[in-house]
Amino acid sequence: MTDDHLIERRREGEQVFLGRLLDVRRDTVALPDASQATREYIVHPGAVMVVPVLDDGRLLMERQFRYPVGTVLLEFPAGKLDAGESVQFCAQRELAEETGYRAAEWARAGVLHNAPAYATEVIEIWFARGLRSGPRSLDVGEFIEVTTLDEAELDAAAGRGEVTDAKTLIGLLWLQKWRAGRWPLHWRAPV
């Protein structure tokens, strides 16, 4: 079975806005019935989220103000890929920069599409353990509070609606599946 009854094909396109953060495109596409439509979307370099598990089982997390939604969110550490960088290296770099922690073991859990209707963004989900603290080095203009929660605290906060960041909720899902022996992780050394 093919998906020809669903697939859209690019006919032409242009960049309609290029800012410091956002690269916005507008394409004309052929729909499955050969009619045409317009698709507007953000080109994103991709990102990585890290679920950092401390030796005592607690989770290393961040509180960060997210301007578009106007509130401080509780999140797992994450960041965008730099040009030419491997995803695992990005995970290691972002964890170190934002929290100061380095990990002895890393595992790639999966990927997620957080806004597939209007962004190319793919977030890879990584786990880190064997964590040791060190100095952090936030980017200029980056204000992040590092905190720790155990799984039960994070689970309860999510159930009360206090955790709304999508990637972080999926990090909780992966964490609980992994700890239940359901979705395995394969650990490797840092790069």
Add this chain to the structure above:
Amino acid sequence: MTDDHLIERRREGEQVFLGRLLDVRRDTVALPDASQATREYIVHPGAVMVVPVLDDGRLLMERQFRYPVGTVLLEFPAGKLDAGESVQFCAQRELAEETGYRAAEWARAGVLHNAPAYATEVIEIWFARGLRSGPRSLDVGEFIEVTTLDEAELDAAAGRGEVTDAKTLIGLLWLQKWRAGRWPLHWRAPV
């Protein structure tokens, strides 16, 4: 404890692109240390996702091509709020339009922020049960395949990396928490 050490405050802003789908803004903000920064983001009307549970326990889902990520995704039904519409009404409308199903009972589970770094989007998570099929009415240019999976199938597919849509993975999380008696739902009639 306040979050003054994290919060950014708007100084001025402008609309830098307005297309058929995307409304892009660029604001100048004051950072917690009073320095200035630029924030670019999409203004989004908000959306709703529905986790529709059939009488036999199976889940009503959709397969849809998502042009920005170039692939068909397996998703729970979802859609954007129309102007002036309540979220529950939007949930009922989108479920009926995309799948043809109407539900006798509805429950609001929670909310998620899918792209808080660059979009104002909030997705409310709703559950629907007591489902009865009827005619669907897709928008022009909308091509959606309706399918059903049971929870174990969806869980296994997610563990294999075959479910990547963020809201849908969070729907699975909520579904399993609800069925485990951990995150309760409060059912109500349609509006």
